[in-house]
Amino acid sequence: MQRATKQRQAIAQAIGQAARPLLPQEILTDAQAAVPHLNLATVYRNLNLLVEEKRVTPVHIPGQATRFEISGHHHHHFHCKACDRVFDIHACSNAISKLAPKDFQVEDHEVILYGRCPSCTPSSHRT
Amino acid sequence: MQRATKQRQAIAQAIGQAARPLLPQEILTDAQAAVPHLNLATVYRNLNLLVEEKRVTPVHIPGQATRFEISGHHHHHFHCKACDRVFDIHACSNAISKLAPKDFQVEDHEVILYGRCPSCTPSSHRT
DNA sequence: ATATGTGCAAAGCATTTGCGGAGAT
DNA sequence: ATCTCCGCAAATGCTTTGCACATAT
Numbered sequence: 001m002q003r004a005t006k007q008r009q010a011i012a013q014a015i016g017q018a019a020r021p022l023l024p025q026e027i028l029t030d031a032q033a034a035v036p037h038l039n040l041a042t043v044y045r046n047l048n049l050l051v052e053e054k055r056v057t058p059v060h061i062p063g064q065a066t067r068f069e070i071s072g073h074h075h076h077h078f079h080c081k082a083c084d085r086v087f088d089i090h091a092c093s094n095a096i097s098k099l100a101p102k103d104f105q106v107e108d109h110e111v112i113l114y115g116r117c118p119s120c121t122p123s124s125h126r127t
Numbered sequence: 128m129q130r131a132t133k134q135r136q137a138i139a140q141a142i143g144q145a146a147r148p149l150l151p152q153e154i155l156t157d158a159q160a161a162v163p164h165l166n167l168a169t170v171y172r173n174l175n176l177l178v179e180e181k182r183v184t185p186v187h188i189p190g191q192a193t194r195f196e197i198s199g200h201h202h203h204h205f206h207c208k209a210c211d212r213v214f215d216i217h218a219c220s221n222a223i224s225k226l227a228p229k230d231f232q233v234e235d236h237e238v239i240l241y242g243r244c245p246s247c248t249p250s251s252h253r254t
Numbered sequence: 255a256t257a258t259g260t261g262c263a264a265a266g267c268a269t270t271t272g273c274g275g276a277g278a279t
Numbered sequence: 280a281t282c283t284c285c286g287c288a289a290a291t292g293c294t295t296t297g298c299a300c301a302t303a304t
Contacts, residue, residue, distance in 0.1 A: 003283060004278075005283090038285090039286050041286070044270070048270090060187075063193075065268060065269090066189075091227070093220060093223060095220040096220065096223065099203060099216050099220060100216050101216075103248070104216075104240070104245060105242040105248050108240075108241040108242065109238065110238070111236065112236065113227050113231070115227075115231060116234070118231060130304070132260080134260070135259085151294085152293095164260090167293095168263095171295070175295090192294090255304100258301105258302085259303085261299095261300085261301095262297105262298095262299100263297095263298095264296085265295080266293100268292095268293090269290105269291080270290080271289085271291090273286105276285070277284075278281100278283075278284085279283095
């Protein structure tokens with residue numbers, strides 16, 4: 001059976017309160033506000049549990065450490081090349097799974113968009 | 128200036144002759160047919176050079192080591208959950224870059240399809 | 255000759271694991 | 280009391296790096 005430890009709660013809460021996918025390191029820092037001696041290994045262990053339970057979803061960005069976010073409905077991600085943050089994109093085209101030849105059985109897909117997020121866009125209308 | 132060493136040639140050739148993205152380890156093994164004492168570090172060094180020159184493209188599959196393939200025109204990838212191999216999908220929908228809200232400047236995108244490749248599909252028509 | 259490239263071994267990261275002790279039930 | 284969980288440190292797997300020697304130009 002699963003126990004309710006304060007570190008587990010702090011970790012879940014840190015992820016839950018974030019508006020975007022967080023790195024284990026970020027989760028550690030956030031959760032340490034509640035549990036100062038919290039260890040990174042504990043963060044990873046709980047992250048793995050949460051992912052198994054499907055309460056949390058890993059977000060993989062090439063060349064970067066894995067981030068984690070609360071599981072929600074199917075969506076994709078945007079990686080800002082300037083500030084290096086990752087944002088959720090709540091949209092999905094059904095054209096995507098149709099890209100493969102018919103002898104490939106597509107069960108799932110992942111899309112990553114790259115570019116500049118609103119805060120990193122040189123405001124062109126400001127001359 | 129860049130030199131033409133036999134290890135460099137062997138590495139480039141190994142990638143060029145592959146029909147699919149290869150792992151550094153696979154490249155090492157293949158290239159060792161030509162240069163027996165070839166070292167993994169050398170493979171990585173040359174891979175990085177080739178990627179910088181854009182002659183080779185890294186292919187990232189979540190939770191897996193990075194694979195490499197010859198740069199070609201824009202395409203995507205299919206990861207077979209059964210045999211763990213990665214295949215090129217030479218198709219792309221222009222709907223993809225339109226998924227983000229307009230205040231996000233999309234410059235590039237990446238798509239990974241997951242499922243079963245033709246050789247790993249349980250032939251349903253065989254009852 | 256000389257600067258670049260290589261092999262080898264060690265260092266770096268992100269992530270996992272073993273272990274003895276702490277805490278939830 | 281018991282069994283799960285935690286902290287810590289060591290281990291792992293992929294990738295990079297420092298250094299002394301080799302080699303392409």
